[in-house]
Amino acid sequence: MDQPTVASYGSWRSPITSDAIVAGTIGLSQIVLDGDDIYWLEARPEEQGRNVVVRRTPDGQISDVTPPPYNVRTRVHEYGGGAYTVCDGVVYFANFSDQRLYRQDPAAAPRPLTPETPDAALRYADMIVDRARQRLVCVREDHRASDREAVNTVVAVSIEGDETGGQVLVSGDDFFSSPRLSPDGSQLAALAWNHPNMPWDGTELWVGELTANGAIGEARRVAGGLTESIFQPEWSPDGTLYFVSDRTGWWNLYRWRGGEAERREGGEGEGEIEALCPMEAEFGEPQWVFGLSLYGFASADQLICVYFKDGLGHLARLDMASRTLSDLPTPYTDMGDVRVRPGETVFLAGSPVETWSVVRYDLATDEPQVLRRSSQLDLPNAYLSIPQPIEFPTEGGRTAHAFYYPPQNPEFVAPAGELPPLIVQSHGGPTGATSAVLSPALQYWTSRGFAVLDVNYGGSTGYGRAYRERLKGQWGIVDVDDCVNGAEYVAMQGLADPNRLIIRGGSAGGYTTLAALTFRSVFSAGTSRYGIGDLEAMAKETHKFESRYLDGLIAPYPARRDVYLERSPIHFTDQLAAPMILFQGLEDKVVPPNQAETMYEAVRKKGLPVAYVPFAGEQHGFRRAENIKRSMDGELYFYARIFCFEPAEPIEPVPIANL
Numbered sequence: 146m147d148q149p150t151v152a153s154y155g156s157w158r159s160p161i162t163s164d165a166i167v168a169g170t171i172g173l174s175q176i177v178l179d180g181d182d183i184y185w186l187e188a189r190p191e192e193q194g195r196n197v198v199v200r201r202t203p204d205g206q207i208s209d210v211t212p213p214p215y216n217v218r219t220r221v222h223e224y225g226g227g228a229y230t231v232c233d234g235v236v237y238f239a240n241f242s243d244q245r246l247y248r249q250d251p252a253a254a255p256r257p258l259t260p261e262t263p264d265a266a267l268r269y270a271d272m273i274v275d276r277a278r279q280r281l282v283c284v285r286e287d288h289r290a291s292d293r294e295a296v297n298t299v300v301a302v303s304i305e306g307d308e309t310g311g312q313v314l315v316s317g318d319d320f321f322s323s324p325r326l327s328p329d330g331s332q333l334a335a336l337a338w339n340h341p342n343m344p345w346d347g348t349e350l351w352v353g354e355l356t357a358n359g360a361i362g363e364a365r366r367v368a369g370g371l372t373e374s375i376f377q378p379e380w381s382p383d384g385t386l387y388f389v390s391d392r393t394g395w396w397n398l399y400r401w402r403g404g405e406a407e408r409r410e411g412g413e414g415e416g417e418i419e420a421l422c423p424m425e426a427e428f429g430e431p432q433w434v435f436g437l438s439l440y441g442f443a444s445a446d447q448l449i450c451v452y453f454k455d456g457l458g459h460l461a462r463l464d465m466a467s468r469t470l471s472d473l474p475t476p477y478t479d480m481g482d483v484r485v486r487p488g489e490t491v492f493l494a495g496s497p498v499e500t501w502s503v504v505r506y507d508l509a510t511d512e513p514q515v516l517r518r519s520s521q522l523d524l525p526n527a528y529l530s531i532p533q534p535i536e537f538p539t540e541g542g543r544t545a546h547a548f549y550y551p552p553q554n555p556e557f558v559a560p561a562g563e564l565p566p567l568i569v570q571s572h573g574g575p576t577g578a579t580s581a582v583l584s585p586a587l588q589y590w591t592s593r594g595f596a597v598l599d600v601n602y603g604g605s606t607g608y609g610r611a612y613r614e615r616l617k618g619q620w621g622i623v624d625v626d627d628c629v630n631g632a633e634y635v636a637m638q639g640l641a642d643p644n645r646l647i648i649r650g651g652s653a654g655g656y657t658t659l660a661a662l663t664f665r666s667v668f669s670a671g672t673s674r675y676g677i678g679d680l681e682a683m684a685k686e687t688h689k690f691e692s693r694y695l696d697g698l699i700a701p702y703p704a705r706r707d708v709y710l711e712r713s714p715i716h717f718t719d720q721l722a723a724p725m726i727l728f729q730g731l732e733d734k735v736v737p738p739n740q741a742e743t744m745y746e747a748v749r750k751k752g753l754p755v756a757y758v759p760f761a762g763e764q765h766g767f768r769r770a771e772n773i774k775r776s777m778d779g780e781l782y783f784y785a786r787i788f789c790f791e792p793a794e795p796i797e798p799v800p801i802a803n804l
Contacts, residue, residue, distance in 0.1 A: 148501075148556045149555065149557050149585075150174040150556060150557050150558075151557075151558055151559070151560055152229065152557050152558075152559070153559060153560065153594070153595075153790050154402055154552060154559050154563060154564075154566055154593075154594035154595065154642075154790070155382065155561060155593055155594045155595060155784065155785065155790040155792070156564040156594065156790045156792060156793055157295060157552075157556070157557040157592065157593045157594040157793060158313055158557075158793035158794065159528070159554060159589070159593050159793070160498070160522065160524075160528065161439065161522070161528065161585055161588050161592045162589075162634050162794070163589070163590050163773070163774040163777040163778050164774060166520075166585045166589065166773070166774075166777070167190050167191065167318075167584075167770040167771075167773050167774050168191065168586060169520055169521035169522045169585075170519060170520045170521075170522070170769070171187045171188060171189050171190070171520075171692075172186075172187065172189075172196075172519065172664075173185060173186070173188075173501055173502070173503055173517065173518055173519045174186045174188070174226075174482065174493070174495055175226070175227070175228065175229065175436055175482065175504065176482045176484045176491050176492065177229070177230060177231045177266070177484065177492065178484045178486050178491060179231040179232065179234065180233070181201070181202070181203045181232070181233070181586065182200055182201065182202055182231075182587070183198065183200070183201045183235075183323075183491055183503075183505070183516065184200050184201075184210070184229075184231050184652065185198075185199055185218060185517065186198055186199070186228070186767060187199050187517075188230065188783070190768060190769060190770035190773055191211070191304050191501060191696070191770045193762075193768070193769050193770075194768025194769050195213065195214075195216045196211075196212045196216050196217040196218045196228070196241070197209050197217065197492065198210040198211045198217055198229055198231075198233050198236055198238065198496060199229070199517070201516055201517075201579075202214065207517070208774055210249065210256065211236075211238070211255075211360075211422060212234055212343055213239050214242075214745075215238075215255055215803055216242065217229050217238045217239065217240070217241070217242040217359070218240075218280045218599060219222070219239035219241075219244065219268055219269060219270040219287075219435075220241070220244055220268050220563075221269065221270035221271075221286040221368075221435065222270075222286070222434075222435070222688075222689075222690040223282060223432035223688045223690060223734055223735050223764075223765065224268065224433050224434050224690070224765075225270065225434055225435070226271070226433075226434025226436045226437070227270045227272065227283075227284075227434070227435030227436030228270065228436075229270035229272070230272050230274060230281075230417070230617075232274040232276070234250075234251045235248060235249065235250050235251070235304075236248075236249040237249075237258070237270070237272060237274070237281055237304070238255070238461070239269050240255075240340075241794060243261060243265050243741050244262075244265035244266075244267065244268040244269070244333075245257045245258070245259045245260070245267075245668065246258040246259045246269050246272075246281065246302060246674055247316075248304060248306075251284070253526040255779060256306075257306070257401075258281075258303070258304070258305075258307060259302060259310055259311065259559055260304075260308050260310055262289065262310075264288065265288075266284060266287065266288040266289045266753060267286075267287055267289070267310045268285065268286040268287075268288070269283050269285055269302070269311075269708045270283060270284050270286075270435045270436075271283055271284045271288075271323065271324065271435035271436055272401075273302065273324060273326060274304070275326055275330065275359075275479055276330070277330045278301070278330075278359045278537075279303065279304050279305070279306055280301045280303050280359070281301065281302045281303075281304060282299065282300070282301050282324045282326065282333065283299070283302065283311075283324065283781055284297060284298075284299060284300075284321050284322060284324065284435065285297070285298050285299070285300040285310070285311055285313075286689075287310075292459055293530075293657065294689045296316075296500075297689075298314070298315060298316040299313075299314045299315035299316075299321050299324050299335055300312060300313050300314060300323065300331075301314055301359060304620060309344075311409055312359075312360075314333070314353075314359075314360065314361050315323050315333075315335060315337075315351075315364075318337035318338065318339050319338065319339040319689075320334055320337065320338050320339070320344070321336065321337050321688070322335070322336045322344065322435055322777035323335055323336045323377060323378055323435075325378050325380060326380070327380045327386075328380055328383075328384050328495070329382055329384065330355065330729060331354065331355055332352055332353065332354060332362075332548070333352070333353050333354065333361065333468075333735075334350065334351065334352045334353075334367075334378045335351055335353075336349065336350055336351075336369075336378065337351060337353075337373055337417065338706055340522035340637075340692070340693040341693035341694075341696035341697060341701075342371065342434040342693075342697075343502030343576065343691075343694055343697070344374060344376075344431070344630070345374045345431045345432065345576055345591045345606070345613065346371075346372070346374060346697060347364050347369065347371040347372050347374060348369050348372055348373075348374055348375045348783060349368070349369035349370060350366070350368045350369045350375045350388055350482060351364050351365065351366055351367065351377055351675040351761055352364065352365050352367055352368045352386065352650070353365075357450075357712070359396075366402050367386065367388075367418075367603045368390055368392075368401065368418060369390070370627050373391065373392050374390070374391045374392055374396070374429070374610075374663065375388055376383050376388070376389040376390075376396055376428075376429035376430070376432065376437070376439075377389050377390065377429065377437065377438060377440065379440070379441070379442070380439075380719070381400075381442050381445055381448075381465075382442055382444065382445045383445040383677075384542055385401070385402055385403075385497075385506035386399050386400065386402075386403070387399065387400045387401075387421075387448070388400075388401070389428050389429040389438075389440075390793050391429065391610050393420075393423060394608050394610045394611055395424070395427060395610065396424060396427045396428050396429030396430075397420060397421070397422070397423055397429050397451065397702070398420075398421040398422060398440070398448075398463070399418050399419060399420055399421060399422065399633065400418070400419050400421060400465075401417055401418050401419075402417055403417065404418070405596075407757070415535065421448075421463060421465070421468050422463060422468055422470040423754060424470075425454070425608070425609065426452045426453060426459075427452060427453040427606065427607055427608075428440065428450060428451075428452045429546065430481070430606060430607075431574070431576045431577060431606050432454075433574070433577065434671070436484070437481070438480065438481075438482055438483050438484060439451045439452075439475075439481055439483050439786065440463075440483055440485070441484055441485025441486075441490065442485055443462075443485050443486070443487055443488070443490070444487060444509060445465075446464065446465050446466055446719060447462060447463070447464060447465065448462070448463040448465060448485075448690035449461070449462055449463075449473075449483065449485045449490045449508070450463060450483065450557070451480045451481065451483050452640070452720070453493070453607045454609075455534070456479075456495075456534060456546055456548075456578070456581070456601060456607055456608070457478045457479070457581070458477065458478060458479045459472050460472070460473045460475050460477070460479045460480060460492075460506070460568065462491075462508075466776065467780060473506070474506075474511050475494065475506070475512055475513055476496055476499070477494035477495060477496050477499070477513075478495070478496045478512070478581050478582065479495055479496070479580045479581060479582045480492050480493065480494040480495075481493050481494075482793060486506070487505055488508055488509060488655070489505055489506060489508055489581070490505075490506045490508065490520055490617070491503065491504065491506070491516075491563075492504055492506070494513075494584065495519075495580070495582030495583060496581070496582060497531050497532050497581050497582070497583055498526060498529060498531070498583055499515075499518075499582070499583055500518055500519045500520040500522075500582065500583045501517070501518075501519040501582055501651065502515045502516070502517060502518045502519060503516040503517040504516065504671055509523075513798075516672055520567050520583075520585050520673075522585055524583075524585070524588065527553075527581065527590070527791040528554060528555065528592050529553060530550040530551055530552065530587075530588060530591035530592070531550075531596070531654060532549065532550050532599070533547070533549045533550075533551075533555075534548055535547050535548070535549050535634075536633055536768070537630060537634040538630065538634070539603070539626055539627050539630040540623070540626045540627075540630070543602055543615075544601070544630065545600070545602055545627040545630065545633050546600075546601040546605070547598050547599060547600040547601060548579065548581050548599045548601075549596070549597075549598050549599075549635060549640070550587065550591050550596060550597040550598075551565075551591070552565045552591055552592075552593075552594045552595060553591050553705060554579035554591075554592045554593070554594065559594065563642075564639070564640075564641055564642035564645075565594055565595060565596045565640075565641055565642060565645075565649065566594075566595050566596070566641070566642055566645035566646070566647060566784070566788060567595070567596045567598060567632060567635055567636065567640075567641035567642070567645065567646050567650075567655070568590055568595050568596070568597045568598070568647045568649055569597075569598045569599060569603065569631060569632045569646065569647065569648045569649070569654075569663075569668070570587075570598065570599045570600065570602060570649055570650060570654070571600060571624065571628050571648065571649070571650035571651075571653075571654035571657040571658055572600070572605070572627075572649070572650065573653045573654045573655075574601070574604075574605075574606075574618060574652050574653050574654075574697070575602075575604050575616060575624060575653040575654070575656075576604065576605075576606060576607075576608045576613065576616075577605065577653075577799070578605045578606045579599045579600070579601055579605075584601075584779065587599070587796070587802060588750065591792070593781070593792075596635070596640060596641050598631050598632060598635055598641075599791060600628050600631050601621040602616075602623065602624040602626075602627035602628060602631075603615030603616060603626075603627055604616025604619075604623060604624060605618075605684075614655075615644075616696055616698060617698070618697070618698070618699065618700060620656075620695075620698035620699055621656065621657070621660045621664075621680075621712040622655075622712075623660060623662065624657045624658055624660075625660050625661045625665060627656060627660060628661055628789050629649060629665050629667045632646045632648070632667055633667065640677070643668060644670055645669055645753070645788055646668045646669055647668060647669065647670045647671060647672070647673075648661050648662065648668045648671045648672075648782065649671060649672035649673075650673065650674070650676065651673075651674035651675055651766070652674070652675055652676065652677075652735065652736060652765065652766075653676075653677070654674075654676070654749045655673035655674055655675060655676015655677060655736075656676050656677035656678075656680075656714075656725050658671045658672065658673045658676055658725075658763065659671070659673050659676050659677070659678050659714040659725075659744065660712065660714055662721060662725060663714035663717050663718070663719065663720050663721055664698040664714070664720065664724045666722060667760060668724055668796075669724075669725055669787070669788075670723055670724050670725065670784060670788070671723060671724075671725045671726075671784075672725065672726050672728070672745070672780050672783070673725060673726075673727050673728070673741070674728045674729075674767075674776070675728070675730060675733055675735070675736045675738055675740075675741065675745075675766070676727070676735055676736065676740070676741070676766060677730050678711045678713065678714045678715040678740050678741070678743060679713050679715045679728075679740060679743060679744075680699060680709040680710075680712055681706065681709040681710065681713060682697065682737075682739070682740065682743075683736070683740070684702045686733055686737055687734075687736070687737075688735060691735065699712065706729045708741065714744070715743055715744055715747060717795045718744075718747040718748060718751050719751070722747060722752060722753070722754060724747060724753055724754035724783075724787050724801075724804075725753075725755055726755070726757075726758070726779070726780060726799070726801075727741045727743035727744060727745055727755075727756070727757045727758070728741075728758045728759075728760070728767075728776045728779070728780075729742075729757070729758070729759050729760065730759075730760050730761065730762075730763030730764050730766070730767065731759050731760060731761050731762070732761070732762060732763060732764050733764050733765045734762075734765070735762065736765065737764040738759065741757060742757070743757075745757040746779050748776070749802045749803065752803050753803055754786075754787065754801050754802065754803050754804040755801070755803065756779070756783055756799050756801045756802065757800050758776065758779055758799060759776065760772045760775075760776075773796065775797070779796075779797075779799040780797045781796060782796045782797075782798060782799050783799055783801065785804060787804075788800060
């Protein structure tokens with residue numbers, strides 16, 4: 146075997162190129178089971194980020210359902226999700242450009258069901274089919290009134306078309322999700338919540354009786370409240386309502402057997418709610434998008450679920466009679482979008498050596514079968530950096546969590562005595578979590594000689610409500626502390642160069658990045674992707690779903706405007722001493738472009754090296770192949786200039802001010 150070449154960290158040549166990543170990588174989401182067929186959604190960078198419904202038939206044939214130029218994506222809550230459903234081979238979906246609902250019969254072109262509105266003012270998500278009444282039941286977001294915020298309701302839309310835009314079934318709360326019909330079609334369950342809560346703070350689970358004409362009659366609150374988060378209500382085949390609640394501090398499974406649950410003014414009939422398998426593990430996740438699912442029913446007596454413990458996912462079978470939970474063997478460490486039918490479950494899954502995939506799991510043989518991989522890259526294991534879960538001490542005597550990835554490339558070694566630069570990744574949300582699933586985009590860095598620390602800072606999900614609530618009133622403090630302490634911990638272990646510590650993140654992770662660069666002096670460079678520099682501007686300008694999110698993360702606005710100013714990097718650029726690069730979509734409605742533009746100008750005027758790369762046509766997150774490539778290579782170019790190493794491959798330069 147050839148001896149590895151000696152070369153500085155960062156300059157290693159890697160087969161994991163940006164071209165290979167964008168050409169061979171797609172997004173996978175929203176699995177739907179219909180009859181014997183399996184459907185899922187593919188987001189394709191090489192088709193300008195178009196989302197396509199794909200069908201797999203029992204004989205293994207896979208084909209596109211959605212013809213171009215249709216793009217199956219909803220803008221409800223801006224993050225979308227639940228953009229389509231299928232019933233008896235008929236696909237119903239929301240189209241991105243006009244946000245109308247469409248019906249696509251087999252071998253036919255899509256036809257609109259809802260009216261065209263100026264600026265795509267009527268938007269739909271989280272749809273189910275009400276067979277008995279020949280209609281869709283879904284969440285609608287109405288932007289037609291320009292003088293007030295959007296109005297969210299649960300509506301019914303005829304599957305033959307509805308020029309009214311839908312019959313309102315449920316209204317009065319700020320937000321709704323998860324409308325679910327009982328098996329006999331007589332009851333509708335749904336989640337509701339109000340400002341300033343986010344769905345992981347507190348939601349209510351309601352059940353309403355459907356009248357003869359399909360309207361909602363008597364409605365009862367089953368569970369939930371201001372400080373109890375309910376996730377994924379589902380009806381079992383025998384008509385029992387199941388749901389996930391964090392009333393104990395952990396998202397656990399429960400069921401409600403009906404009866405006279407009290408109305409909003411009173412309690413919730415505790416005797417009717419049964420805990421199924423109490424444990425310090427998470428059977429739920431934050432509802433950033435619609436249509437999330439972590440369990441389903443193989444029968445009235447058997448439930449298949451995914452739960453998370455210590456940052457890792459487990460597939461399990463719950464016997465409802467004995468309430469016994471048994472793990473099922475899989476090679477995966479993270480799973481989601483679980484759909485179940487007799488004999489099998491289909492879900493998304495991945496591991497440190499397997500990218501996200503659509504997996505069919507035979508419940509009789511315990512055998513998984515990969516149906517579609519998110520990446521077609523053939524990555525030899527010798528090039529893969531395997532994450533090491535670590536815990537490290539942080540402020541207040543607490544412990545935080547992360548995954549550490551060492552540099553890995555069999556063709557190269559660093560010069561004796563050289564330590565690798567460390568990239569600290571701060572995930573978005575901030576109510577969310579990072580994953581140990583194989584990411585070609587992360588391996589892009591490790592295979593070039595960077596170490597990576599992917600941090601699940603305080604406020605992340607997967608570790609219980611108490612860990613999640615560490616960020617209450619502390620955003621910009623706890624997350625920054627944990628990223629700083631994680632970087633210093635790795636450097637103290639001799640695993641990274643303390644003079645080449647980098648922080649990067651997108652959206653909320655971009656804010657953590659900018660705050661760490663501004664208020665701390667640990668990092669030597671940083672990358673913000675559509676990050677927040679001005680919290681006050683964010684509170685004033687962001688969309689309805691997140692318009693009061695900062696009340697809990699920081700403080701009520703405008704009453705505590707002082708706190709927003711104190712924690713906004715834009716007001717303290719005099720404290721900056723590290724170069725940065727900013728990437729931004731120009732059509733972003735979540736974090737408007739002026740956030741990045743204002744930050745760039747402030748840093749440029751201070752005289753620090755800074756770069757700004759805007760992308761026309763991109764929203765919150767980059768979906769087009771050419772922009773994904775440009776952002777990856779541009780970031781590497783930036784680090785090469787800042788830390789004075791030579792990349793192995795030629796890269797189109799990024800203009801850097803003050804350098």
